[in-house]
Structure formats: structure tokens, C-alpha cells
Amino acid sequence: MSPSDTPIQDRAPAAQAAGQAERSAAGKPALLEVEKMRVEFPTRRGTLVAVDDVSFHINEGEVLGVVGESGAGKSMTGSAIIGLLEPPGRIAGGEVRLGGRRIDNLPYEQIRRIRGREIGMVFQDPLTSLNPLYTVGHQLIETIQTHTDLSESQARKRAIELLAEVGIPAPDRRIDQYPHQFSGGMRQRVVIALALCVNPRLVIADEPTTALDVSIQAQIIKLLHKLCREHGAAVMLITHDMGVIAETADRVAVMYSGRIVEVGPVREVIRNAKHPYTHGLMGSIPMVGHDLDRLTQIEGSMPRLTEIPPGCPFNPRCPKVFERCRHERPELIPVEETQVACWLYDENEGATANGGRSGSHG
Amino acid sequence: MFAFIVQRLFQAILVMLVVGIISFALFRFTGDPVNNMLGPEATIEQREALRERLGLNDSVPVQFINFIGNAAKGEFGLSYRVGKPVEELIATTLPATIELVFVSALMALLIGVPMGVYTGLKRHAALSRVFLTVSLIGISLPTFVIGILMILIFGVWLGWLPTFGRQGVVDLGVWQTGLLTLQGWSHLIMPAFTLALFQLTLIMRLVRAEMLEVQRTDYIKFAKARGLRNRAINYGHALKNTLVPVITIMGLQVGSLLAFSIITETVFAWPGMGRLFLQAIQFVDIPVMSSYLMLMAFFFVMINLTVDLLYYAVDPRLRAETLGGAAH
Secondary structure, X not given: OOOOOOOOHHHHHHXXXXXXXXXXXXXXXXXXXXXXXXXXXXXXXXXXXXXXXXXXXXXXXXXXXXXXXXXXXXXXXXXXXXXXXXXXXXXEEEEEEEOOEEOOXXXXXXXXXXXXXXXXXXXXXXXXXXXXXXXXXXXXXXHHHHHOOOOHXXXXXXXXXXXXXXXXOOHHHHOOOOHHHOOHHHHHHHHXXXXXXXXXXXXXXXXXXXXXXXXXXXXXXXXXXXHHHHHOOEEEEEOOOHHHHHHHOOEEEEEEOOEEEEEEXXXXXXXXXXXXXXXXXXXXXXXXXXXXXXXXXXXXXXOXXXXXXXXXXXXXXXXXXXXXXXXXXXXXXXXXXEEEOOHHHOHXXXXXXXXXXXXXXX | OHHHHXXXXXXXXXXXXXXXXXXXXXXXXXXXXXXXXXXXXXOHHHHHHHHHHHOOOOXXXXXXXXXXXXXXXXXXXXXXXXXXXXXXXXXXXXXXXXXXXXXHHHHHHHHHHHHHHHHHHOOOOHHHHHHHHHHHHHHHOOHHHHHXXXXXXXXXXXXXXXXXXXXXXXXXXXXXXXXXXXXXXXXXXXXXXXXXXXXXXXXXXXXXXXXXXXXXOHHHHHHHHOOOOHXXXXXXXXXXXXXXXXXXXXXXHHHHHHHHHHHHHHXXXXXXXXXXXXXXXXXXXXXXXXXXHHHHHHHHHHHHHHHHHHHXXXXXXXXXXXXXXXXX
């Protein structure tokens, strides 16, 4: 264990609040619960903390968008959940629970059974995600047979159905073709079919459209959304495209410097962003029908992992920064329907900042 | 596919013709074989008769056409040294060399690939370091030193294995094999290992480097994310992707195994083609030398053809590019 683990005592109230939010209305645990997960990379010049005490949950069938700039720790969070961190990266603290069962400390063989079977994953680049030496059918059948008892011919039938489902024409012929015989968009459809082939309960889509042509990005997102809804799979949609989030996600988590700064229902976060960073992020999205000469810009850039300032990591760029932000790290504070990691919303600061809004909840 | 093979065969014939010209040129530039064969006391009549018999009185183009024609029929003329047809000499020595090369190539593959996979997958294991250190010896010691060391250890000190020659040979008519008896194997194992050691370490290091490379690719990460079994990922997905470079190098190496077998055969007094060739050089036995040259060229051409065909079997992308059958 790293000595930098913060004492639990200090953060008890915030942790409780987060814990409550992770229970759905029926009282049963959410599908995925991530609690105070910390991802570290030991390097020669000290330990880098790529994901710092991140807590969130995803309910059954829900789409959670995860946004943030490059290097904010979005992909790292996704990889950590499924146990695929590149060594020497490791989960140094916290818990990941799937359906109430802890999965971050499972032995290899057990986490392997969860991958694909319960948590599917879609990666960024469909051109390199498929093994060039095998037909798409081989890769589908292999995955299906790894996780089920289907025979070769049944698995093949299932694979053809899946290809049809993801919108590949003439699937019974295309199944015997190699990845290089498919276009980029078609390959991402194959990747989605592979991620969904044994009906996982959760799909982690790590920037699934970033490497694709703009004209087919929308198609792929729509397809992913539709299929996950039909298969009853929840989605963790990692992206830096707020437009995609706005269209597909139910809730959104905004990440900055390896931390979640704001999480809440997507409409609430977009219309009424509370964290100054989210606010700036929303301001920087061009919108049709708005007559702005210039988009808002957040001054400066995200700090490197080696240079994260004490207190709130956003404090050097924050327009509303005050003294406390430079020393104390804010935890997620429930405000209306969302949770925000910002001292502006702390009860004790209510008098000094941002009108009465922060005082209204507690 | 068919067009490709035909094209390659045509190229092969062209290469063989060029090698034929070079082999033939050996006869023209290396003195008069008649002196060597008959000695200084022979009479002019004897010399003339021999010249006539060897076909040395014909014009150069006629000689060349005869040479190529005979070579195509598998006839390479008379050995100056032994006075027997060269093809007979080859028929008695070729099986020894082929078996030696075949067994050592197999050793190199069967030991080298698993070692490469192991060191590639378990980079920090103690055994991996041992393998890598030992492989340095294999890669840096010359073949003859290894051969002599092995003779010293296993033949002289331990007395486990015979130190020279090839015995326990079973005659199968056209082919004399040493692979059917224990005695045959006991004679074969040391020279084969000596010959294999360099290739083995080369293959091991190559497979290791390729495995490390492939481990980093997205499709391996995606295969892991799909929950495939380790076995399927390591051997099905990763190893297969390392095969193309391994095949390339292996093809080249089988060729050089044939060439390096000269040294190993000399060290172990192995009655193969390499020894035949060395004796031929000492005696300026041109027909043997030139047919050795052509035979080796033939092997190289065939190996390259096989390598090209194996590429096609392994990598579907190559099939699409040359045949233009891709549906992009």
C-alpha cells in the first residue's frame, strides 16, 4: 500500500453520501460500483497517480457518459475496471464491484471469465482491434465458444445473427472474410458484435468513434446505443465529445486530472453545469443557433500527472478560485440532482460563494 | 495463386540458368582436367581419347547446351577424382547431408520457438534470463568450436556418443537413412545439435522480440478484453502473428544450414555433401564442384518458393493484395 493513502476519517461524510447514491431506488446495489478507486504507475521518478480516488456507479441498463480532456484518466478508469491496466499500472486502492461482487482483486482466471461474459469492451481503433490473421467469423465463434457451451455450428449461426444485427450486409458471406476486407466503420460494427456476443451486462466503450470518419460516427454511436438497449446492457461511454454524451447518455461523469469533478443526470449537467470546469467545457461547445463570435475558452491546460497542484486540481485555471481550493481537496458534494467536487457548494462556504444555492441541500 | 506459382517457377528456371552458366564457366577457367586425371606420363593418344570422351573437343556453346541438357536429366558428368558419375557420388552423400540439415532445422524450430515464446511471455522469470545468457554462447561461438567442445564432453569425457562418422544406416534403395536405428541417431545427434545451435538461438531471440512486439498490439488487448483463454491468446493470436518473420528467417537459415554443414561435416567426419565438396576442391574436381553449386542453388530456389507459399498460408492480407480479390 502506498503511504499517500489519505486517512478515511477525514472523508467519512462525503463517502457516505457517495455510498447512498450508489443504491438505486429499489435498494439493491447498482450494476457497477466503483469506490475510491486509485490507479498508480510506479515510475523511476516516483509514483504517478493516473486515477485518484474515483467513485461512481452505473445502474442496470443505464448509459453513463465519461467525459474529459485527453489524459484526464477516462480510459485508465475503463481499463482498470476490467483489469486490463498495462503494467506497471495497478489499482492501488479502492474497490470495484459488479452486481455487488468485488472484482478488482479477483485471481486471473476469474476476472478472465468476467471479461467478455459480463463486461464487454469496445476500443477506440477498429483497424487495429481485430486480429488480421483470422476471419471475423473465427474471432466471433472463438469468443462465443469461450463463454458458452454452444457447438461450433450453433456458434457460427449466432455469429451470423450478430453480424446481421450490427448492420453488416450479407453476413453469411462476410463472416468468412478477413478484417482487412472491411471498411473502418464496418470493422467497428464487428468489434461491437464481438463485445456484445455473449450478452454482457455492461459494455465499456472507450472512445468508440474517435478513429472513425465523422460521417459514420453518429451511425456507430446510434447502433451501440440501440443494441445495448435491446440486449439490456449498461454502457460506460468514454469520450471527449459532449455532443455524443448529450444524445446518448443518461448520466454523465466529468473527469479532470484523474478525478471526477461532477457527476449527474446529463440534462442537468449540460444545462446547469455546477463545477467551473464543466461550465467552461460546456461553453466551449459550438451550438447551432447561438450567435457567439467566440467560444468560451478555459485558460491554461490540464496539469501533467507529475504536476497536479495541491487542493483542487483545477484551482490554477479556475475563475472562481478562493483560498480553500489551494489547500483542501474537495470531495463530491451532493447538490440538487448532481454531485460536484467543488468548495463553492460546501455548506460551510455557503455564505461566501455563489448565492444560496449550495446551502439548499444537505 | 496458380498464376503466382507459375511466375515463381519461371523465375526459378531463370535463376537456375544463370547458376548453370557460372557452373559451366568453372570448367573453362580452371585449367585442363586431363592433366589432373591422367598424370604427366600419359601419351598423347590417351589424352585425346579422354578429351573426346569428356566432350572437351566440342565448341563452347555446344558444350554448354550439352551441360545444361545433361544437368536437367540429372547427369553431371564424370568425377575427375573418382572417375565415377557425379550423380552417383551425390546419391550416396546427399541423404547424409539432408538428414543432418533436416534434423537440425527441426531441433532449431522445436526448441527455439518454445524458448522464444517463454522468454517473450515471462520476461522477468529467472529461467528467461538463463535462456538469454545461454543463447549468447550459441550466437557467438563458431560452429567448429562448439563441435569440438561437444566431442570433448560427450565423446571423450563422458563417452556417451560416438565422435565421428555415420553408422547404423539402413538402405532403402534410393535413399540410405540413419534415422531408423538407435545407432544411426547416436551418430546424428551431436552433429545435428552443433549445426542447430546457432539457428536455435537466432530463432529464440527472434520469436522473443516478435512476441514482445505483438503483446503490445490492440488486438491482443481486445482479445484479453473478450475474456479469451491465455492459451488462445498466446498461441492462437500472438504466436501466429510472429510467424511471418520467423518463416522468412527460417527459410534463409535452412539454406545456410546446408552451407554451414560443410564445417560440421568436417568436424564430425560426416560422409555428406559438404565433405564431398571439400575433397573436390582439393582435387580441382570441377564436375563435382559445379554440380554442388547447382544443387545448392536449386535448394535455395525451392526453399524460397516454399517460404513465399507459406506467407500466403499465414497472412490473408498478402493473398488479397496480389490477387486483387479484396472487397474494400
